Amino acid sequence: MGLRTMYSLGLIVFLSLLCAQLFSASTGILCSIxxxxxxxxxxxxxxxxxxxxxxxxxxxxxxRGFGIWYDIFSLLDKKSKEWRQEVLRSEIEYxxxxxxxxxxxxxLVMLDEDDQIEWCxxxxxxxxxxxxxxxxxxxxxxxxxxxDFVHYMHExxxxxxxxxxxxxxxxxxxxxxxxxxxxENRKLLLSQDITILKRNEAIRQDFVANVSHELRTPLTxxxxxxxxxxxxxxxxxxxxxxxxxxxxxxxxxxSLVEELLILTRLDNSPVxxxxxxxxxxxxxxxxxxxxxxxSNGRHIIRLSMISSRNILGAENEIFSAFGNLxxxxxxxxxxxxxxxxxxxxxxxxxxIYSVRDTGIGIAPEHIPRLTERFYRVDRSRSRxxxxxxxxxxxxxxxxxxxxxxxxxxxxxxxGSVFSMAFNKDRLASMDNPTVNIN
Ligand code: ADP
Numbered sequence: 001m002g003l004r005t006m007y008s009l010g011l012i013v014f015l016s017l018l019c020a021q022l023f024s025a026s027t028g029i030l031c032s033i034x035x036x037x038x039x040x041x042x043x044x045x046x047x048x049x050x051x052x053x054x055x056x057x058x059x060x061x062x063x064r065g066f067g068i069w070y071d072i073f074s075l076l077d078k079k080s081k082e083w084r085q086e087v088l089r090s091e092i093e094y095x096x097x098x099x100x101x102x103x104x105x106x107x108l109v110m111l112d113e114d115d116q117i118e119w120c121x122x123x124x125x126x127x128x129x130x131x132x133x134x135x136x137x138x139x140x141x142x143x144x145x146x147x148d149f150v151h152y153m154h155e156x157x158x159x160x161x162x163x164x165x166x167x168x169x170x171x172x173x174x175x176x177x178x179x180x181x182x183x184e185n186r187k188l189l190l191s192q193d194i195t196i197l198k199r200n201e202a203i204r205q206d207f208v209a210n211v212s213h214e215l216r217t218p219l220t221x222x223x224x225x226x227x228x229x230x231x232x233x234x235x236x237x238x239x240x241x242x243x244x245x246x247x248x249x250x251x252x253x254x255s256l257v258e259e260l261l262i263l264t265r266l267d268n269s270p271v272x273x274x275x276x277x278x279x280x281x282x283x284x285x286x287x288x289x290x291x292x293x294x295s296n297g298r299h300i301i302r303l304s305m306i307s308s309r310n311i312l313g314a315e316n317e318i319f320s321a322f323g324n325l326x327x328x329x330x331x332x333x334x335x336x337x338x339x340x341x342x343x344x345x346x347x348x349x350x351x352i353y354s355v356r357d358t359g360i361g362i363a364p365e366h367i368p369r370l371t372e373r374f375y376r377v378d379r380s381r382s383r384x385x386x387x388x389x390x391x392x393x394x395x396x397x398x399x400x401x402x403x404x405x406x407x408x409x410x411x412x413x414x415g416s417v418f419s420m421a422f423n424k425d426r427l428a429s430m431d432n433p434t435v436n437i438n
Pocket of ligand 1: 332382388416
C-alpha cells in the first residue's frame with residue numbers, strides 16, 4: 001500500500017474519531033462509512049478514467065486529480081509527451097530515408113522471407129513496371145518472370161550480379177541486378193540502368209575497331225612496298241613511283257591521326273567561348289583559295305559573300321568546319337562541276353555559310369547518318385580522294401559548339417547543299433557590309 005493511500009485512510013480514521021468525540025460514537029461510525037464510500041467512489045472514478053485514457057491512447061491533458069492519481073496522471077502526461085516526440089522524430093527520419101531512397105537512380109525492392117515484395121521505390125516502375133501499392137505482397141518471381149532472373153533467385157548465389165534486358169516503361173533497358181540478403185531471411189533487390197553505359201562501350205569498341213581498320217589498310221600497303229623495295233631490283237623510275245605511293249599512304253595515315261586529334265580536342269574542351277571574333281570574310285577567302293588549289297582547275301568555284309558578319313567563337317574550329325564542307329564538295333563533284341560558297345545574312349538576324357555543288361549527290365537514306373564517325377556512302381571513293389570518314393563528324397561537333405544548325409540537302413546525281421546557320425547571338429556586331437562576288 002502506498003504512502004498516499006495510508007495518509008488518506010489515516011485522515012478518514014482521524015475525521016471519524018473526531019466526529020465520535022465531538023458528537024457521538026454512532027455519528028463517528030456513520031462519518032467513517034460515508035468517507036470510505038466517498039474514497040472508494042473516487043478511486044473507482046479515477047480507475048475508470050485511467051482505463052479509458054489507456055484504451056483511447058489519449059493520455060495527454062487529463063484532469064490530474066488528487067493524491068496518487070495526481071502522480072499517475074502527471075507521469076502518464078510526461079511519458080506520453082516523450083513518446084509522441086519520439087514517434088514524431090522517427091516519422092521524420094523515416095520520411096527522410098524514404099526520400100533518399102526515392103532520389104536514388106537505382107531501383108530498390110525489399111523482399112520478405114518468402115520473396116514477396118514488401119516495398120519498392122518509384123524507379124522500379126521504370127525498370128520493372130512494379131507498383132509499390134498494387135504489387136505489395138506479390139512473390140517477386142510472379143512479376144519478374146525473366147527466366148534468367150527466376151534461375152538467379154532459385155540458385156540463390158547472390159555474390160554475383162545479373163545482366164538482363166528488360167522492356168521498361170520508356171523502352172528497352174539493359175539492367176544490372178543484384179540481391180543483397182539482410183536481416184532475418186530478407187532480401188534487397190538492387191537494379192541499375194546500364195543502357196547508356198553499354199551503348200557507350202559499344203560505341204567505343206566500334207570506334208577502336210574502325211580506327212584500327214583505317215590504319216591497317218595503309219600500313220599493309222606500306223609494308224608491301226617496303227618489302228618490294230627491299231627484295232626486288234628496281235629501276236630508278238620504279239623506285240620513285242613506289243616512294244610516291246608510300247608517301248600517299250603515310251599522308252593518309254597522318255590526316256586520319258590529325259582528324260582524330262581534332263575530334264578528341266573537340267570532345268574534351270568546353271563549349272566554344274564567345275569572346276574571340278572570327279573574321280569570317282578573310283577566313284572564307286583563305287578557304288576558297290585552298291579549295292581552288294585542291295581542285296586544280298577541275299571545277300568552277302564561285303564565292304558569294306553577302307554578309308560581313310563575324311562569328312564569336314574559335315577560329316581554328318570554324319576554319320576546319322568550313323574547309324571540310326568545301327573540300328568534300330570538291331572531292332564529290334566530278335570534273336567540270338560547279339561549286340558555290342555563300343556567306344549570307346538570315347532574316348532573323350543570323351547568318352548562314354553554305355556550299356552548293358553539282359556533284360554526285362547523296363541518297364536520302366544516308367543523309368541522317370553522314371555525321372557519324374567513319375560513315376561513308378561510298379567507301380572506296382572516299383578513300384581514293386583522301387577521305388577519313390571523320391570530316392562531317394568534326395563539322396557537326398563544331399556546329400554544336402557554336403550553337404549553329406548543320407543542314408544537308410542533296411539529290412542523288414544532281415548535287416548537294418551543306419550549310420551551317422549561326423544565330424544572331426553567336427555573331428559579332430556588323431562591320432561595314434560589303435558585297436564580294438568572285
Ligand atoms: P569522308 O572523309 O569520307 O569524305 P566525311 O565525314 O567528310 O568523310 O563525309 C562522310 C560521307 O558523306 C562521305 O564519305 C561521302 O559519302 C558523303 N559526302 C560528304 N560530302 C559530300 C558531298 N558534297 N557530296 C556527296 N557526298 C558527300
